[in-house]
Amino acid sequence: MIDLNVTTIAGRLTRDPQISQTPSGTSVANVTLAVNRRWRDQSGIHREETAFVPVVFFGRPAEWPADCKKGTPLLVSGRLKTESWNKDELLLSKLMLVAEHVEFMERSQTQAEPNHSHVHGN
Numbered sequence: 087m088i089d090l091n092v093t094t095i096a097g098r099l100t101r102d103p104q105i106s107q108t109p110s111g112t113s114v115a116n117v118t119l120a121v122n123r124r125w126r127d128q129s130g131i132h133r134e135e136t137a138f139v140p141v142v143f144f145g146r147p148a149e150w151p152a153d154c155k156k157g158t159p160l161l162v163s164g165r166l167k168t169e170s171w172n173k174d175e176l177l178l179s180k181l182m183l184v185a186e187h188v189e190f191m192e193r194s195q196t197q198a199e200p201n202h203s204h205v206h207g208n
Contacts, residue, residue, distance in 0.1 A: 093183055094163040095139060096191075097121035103150050115148035117141050119160060140182040147188045154190060161189040 097119035104116045121137045141162055164186040170179040 091165045092163065093166055094161070095119060095121050095183065096159065096161045097139065099154070099156050099158045099160065100138060101156050103148075103154060105148060105150065112145055113143075113148035115143040115150060117143075119162065140180060141185050142182055143185045143188065147185055151190065159191040161191055163187045 100118040100120050106114050106116075108114060117140075119139045119141055121139055122134060123137070124132065124134045127133050141164075162183060162185050164184045166181055167184050168179050168181055170177060172178070
């Protein structure tokens with residue numbers, strides 16, 4: 087069996103990116119994307135749920151454009167990673183997306199097609 091760890095999501099930033107640098111000078115950006123799922127249930131009622139996905143960018147993708155703020159739509163692909171830590175004698179963990187590719191999408195008022203700005207990881 088072959089393992090494959092590739093994920094692509096599209097959503098909106100829930101807050102402005104938190105940008106920092108590693109001791110070696112690599113840029114790091116942490117964001118959360120709100121990813122919506124919409125469907126119609128068996129009785130025909132429209133439903134919606136939102137997943138909040140933590141995403142981390144390293145290197146060039148972490149060098150955000152100045153106008154990339156809360157609410158900005160993004161298309162992100164990368165790999166899933168579990169981060170674990172101990173707190174008060176409890177083992178906690180969270181699943182996050184380590185971004186390897188990002189497209190900054192802009193929506194015009196007359197068109198739902200994305201205006202892409204591609205950035206690839208290092």
